[in-house]
Amino acid sequence: MATRHDPVIRVTDAGIKFRRNKRARRSFKDLFADSSRRSRPGEFWALRGVSFDVHAGESIGVVGRNGQGKSTLLKLVAEVMLPDEGRVAVHEGVAPLIEITGGFVADLSVRDNVYLTAGLHGMSKAEITEAFDEIIEFAEIEKFVDTPYKHLSSGMQVRIAFAVIARLDEPILLVDEVLAVGDRAFREKCYERIEEMLSDGRTLFFVSHNEKDLRRFCSRGLYLEGGELVFDGDIDEALDRYNADIEARSAAKARAKASRTLSAQEAPTTTA
Numbered sequence: 001m002a003t004r005h006d007p008v009i010r011v012t013d014a015g016i017k018f019r020r021n022k023r024a025r026r027s028f029k030d031l032f033a034d035s036s037r038r039s040r041p042g043e044f045w046a047l048r049g050v051s052f053d054v055h056a057g058e059s060i061g062v063v064g065r066n067g068q069g070k071s072t073l074l075k076l077v078a079e080v081m082l083p084d085e086g087r088v089a090v091h092e093g094v095a096p097l098i099e100i101t102g103g104f105v106a107d108l109s110v111r112d113n114v115y116l117t118a119g120l121h122g123m124s125k126a127e128i129t130e131a132f133d134e135i136i137e138f139a140e141i142e143k144f145v146d147t148p149y150k151h152l153s154s155g156m157q158v159r160i161a162f163a164v165i166a167r168l169d170e171p172i173l174l175v176d177e178v179l180a181v182g183d184r185a186f187r188e189k190c191y192e193r194i195e196e197m198l199s200d201g202r203t204l205f206f207v208s209h210n211e212k213d214l215r216r217f218c219s220r221g222l223y224l225e226g227g228e229l230v231f232d233g234d235i236d237e238a239l240d241r242y243n244a245d246i247e248a249r250s251a252a253k254a255r256a257k258a259s260r261t262l263s264a265q266e267a268p269t270t271t272a
């Protein structure tokens with residue numbers, strides 16, 4: 001039986017691979033074939049050997065350069081992707097603020113989309129009706145309730161998507177960089193809502209390149225590099241490590257550039 005000391009998320013030696021040349025959609029045949037048959041040219045591991053536990057109420061920032069596997073890790077936790085290796089066990093419901101607008105149907109009105117998305121996340125019709133006005137008010141799109149979703153601006157699309165997901169009662173909250181498109185005032189409103197949810201004891205996964213935001217919400221940091229979890233600990237230490245690595249990389253690049261320039265200058269000139 002689970003106790004309150006058991007992790008709400010346990011990721012064990014998880015790996016996921018993609019194909020560089022094609023949108024990776026794995027067929028049933030792929031899923032059941034052994035891994036040697038599954039290896040195709042152009043495939044690479046976006047995440048590999050990743051293990052960690054998360055306990056209820058932890059707030060975790062996921063840190064790393066572009067393309068190092070942060071969003072993929074959130075998709076594994078949201079269980080919208082399955083690992084090719086290892087295991088991802090999520091014992092509580094998840095409210096995913098990742099690619100939030102993806103689940104909305106372009107031709108349906110805002111109203112229908114609210115019912116559809118909240119319904120898919122387990123809210124009953126009566127609950128949605130009760131929350132509906134507050135959702136629209138939070139998103140500040142009262143005049144667009146019957147407008148097809150596709151006719152909203154991208155900022156408005158994110159507003160309504162956030163407003164719906166933030167109403168869900170799920171204990172685990174995943175936030176990717178979706179809020180970056182919103183204007184500053186709305187972003188601050190979303191952040192205040194996230195703080196409220198955290199003070200309710202929810203568990204947070206937060207992906208951002210903004211250090212201030214990471215330090216504001218998170219106490220623990222997972223630092224990903226080349227699809228590997230290279231550091232798991234205090235958020236300040238994770239950010240220090242990340243910044244030190246970035247500085248070391250740019251210093252190495254500058255040295256390589258200087259030595260190329262020097263060898264070009266030293267190369268003997270040939271005459272025809």
Ligand SMILES: Nc1ncnc2c1ncn2[C@@H]1O[C@H](COP(=O)(O)OP(=O)(O)OP(=O)(O)O)[C@@H](O)[C@H]1O
Pocket residue numbers: 018019020022023024046064065066067068069070071072073
């Ligand atoms: N569906 C997919 N098919 C193929 N490759 C993918 C897919 N999703 C992600 N990738 C690749 O996997 C790697 C990790 O991507 P991911 O989006 O997780 O990185 P990230 O750390 O979130 O980057 P960013 O900071 O730029 O958002 C990248 O090389 C990316 O191109």
